[in-house]
Amino acid sequence: MSPGAKRVTIREVADAAGVSQAAVSYALRGINVSEETQERVRKVAADLGYEANPIARALASGRTGTVGILGPSLEDLWQQRFAAEAGRVLLARDHFALIVDPGGDPDRQRMLATQLRDQQVDGLIVSPVNPSDEFWTEIAKALPVVSIGDALAGASVVGEVLFDNGTGVARALEHLHGLGHRRIAVLRRPGSPTTDRPAEVFVGAEADRLGLDVLVLTAPYELGQATAAAREMLSTDRTPTAAFCFSDSIAYGVYAAARELGLTIPRDLSVVGYDNHPMSAVLAPRLTTFDWRSDWLVEKAVDMVVEAIGRRRPQRRRFVIEPDLHEGGSTAPPRSSE
Amino acid sequence: MSPGAKRVTIREVADAAGVSQAAVSYALRGINVSEETQERVRKVAADLGYEANPIARALASGRTGTVGILGPSLEDLWQQRFAAEAGRVLLARDHFALIVDPGGDPDRQRMLATQLRDQQVDGLIVSPVNPSDEFWTEIAKALPVVSIGDALAGASVVGEVLFDNGTGVARALEHLHGLGHRRIAVLRRPGSPTTDRPAEVFVGAEADRLGLDVLVLTAPYELGQATAAAREMLSTDRTPTAAFCFSDSIAYGVYAAARELGLTIPRDLSVVGYDNHPMSAVLAPRLTTFDWRSDWLVEKAVDMVVEAIGRRRPQRRRFVIEPDLHEGGSTAPPRSSE
């Protein structure tokens, strides 16, 4: 702060109003003092242009009015949107959002979580890459944590918003199976062993049940790289007739790769996404994808964390969101069975 | 903070190491103390698991290690991306990003700027809706401000990254004119009178020069609403043959509206964007748009603000970015002249 006019402090207000600084502190928060004192102090404070210093307040009270937002990677469009939306809702609840980006690296995500805790954020909204880790339990000891996406198995978080991935996977594969697809690629995000659960377990079980030939691949977060991964998938000799993507962003990469290779969606390749990002309605054909009620979800997550802030024994809450298949035009029977 | 193990303070480290707390403070920052003391203190601090409290540090030093990011609206995909990228770069420079969203409201943007200043952010990166306002000069007095997009005419900001909108508009309209388009819609963002400069002045001048019939419209930030605006534009009796959008996000709305109305791009409608967002390469046809070197831009902006933090008399810098037309397949001669 180079120039910066000196700010008015609470002490100056107290002097000007002829009361103690404690009285000013109370008066401005409307507690412990009489109506008339409150009014007088408010007037003086306004005249002097007093604004409480949030830093000093944070040091004294232990509250910063800030909530951390921590996903796996902001390269993903859905996560970008989630973070932006969470910031908006938090603002409406008188909090600031501290949005940080591990860029897809699980270790970095942990490092950032620690740093946020040390930064004294009041709460944390996180989509953990490594959910069942006791690391998160440790973090949750220091501040209210709301987790999005996967269960924090052992962690004592204050709130959870879970996607019913089992049902999601089943619906997606059933849908494709019903259209006649037998050889299907499943594109998931890079992550740690625990994130693989939906991909490995659910997909495996479902594939067995339906008698599908499933190929599980990993697509990086960055769109260009995801496109490259999709390109590779489509360049083998026995290419799948359909791709199920664990994120709309991945599906966009598939669209780009398909176009490059001269494949038409859905004639040559069916695609299913997972987020219902607004862009999915812009693509031609519209992407068939799962809606998880993002707006509602964000609001729930923010409400849970804000409500828990300050409570010494907040009640735990958990929401499970059921997938809602939005059929676009990106799926059709495979060519061979036409 | 409900449970939260008590954190180790600098005093405890001082006692354990047998030095004063001042010595610890200096030692950990590697100044004013001997090598051996530094080492001893570091060891003790590590053993005790000491982590400096950022809040206390901020109060004492006046630095928070935080930079505010403030655009017009995070509904816009380019701005979402900008904010995410800025957060990433800041992290690499040991700073946190405080990303806030005015949701397209100019007044709200001002309010948030004030709030960020009061929150003691060390610096601010802003795309002002109302650039020439003296309000920003006032803000810039208190902390280093880097502005993106339009000149902050009278404001004494520490850094500027300017888009050469005059050239951008000229290129876009020349390109469309060259293809044979005469009736062109220009879609800009909602904003205040000052933001209208590129739209009104540049577009007006260029239209006169080229003899174009130009229709300037406003498209909201939210994709659905932008789509509605585009739909309306395409539903009049004398619809334009081309649309020049002041943001790729708007262009996406145009794509969606065109598809709904059964219009094919570029046969029935040519579209030009303005950001070269990654999604523009996914669309079919690829969007013809202007590249402004986002990554480089973000890095420059962050570097300028970080460098200015702490300097009492930082040197002012300014970059002007020239538009780089990326031709996709979204422009072609109008139907009538085929």
Add this chain to the structure above:
DNA sequence: TCGTTTCAGTGAAACGGTTCAACAAGGCCT
């Protein structure tokens, strides 16, 4: 040898709030 610089390290004063313990003045009850 003496006075003057350096160097390491210290104690205490900020920074600007919140909150606790104490107290005075009324009002109420018995």
Add this chain to the structure above:
DNA sequence: AGGCCTTGTTGAACCGTTTCACTGAAACGA
């Protein structure tokens, strides 16, 4: 009338750092 609770207000401790002013000792030059 005396004791007790309630209400309004205050002084001071506290939050955990940074930083300023200062000291004692060692190093140095003349």
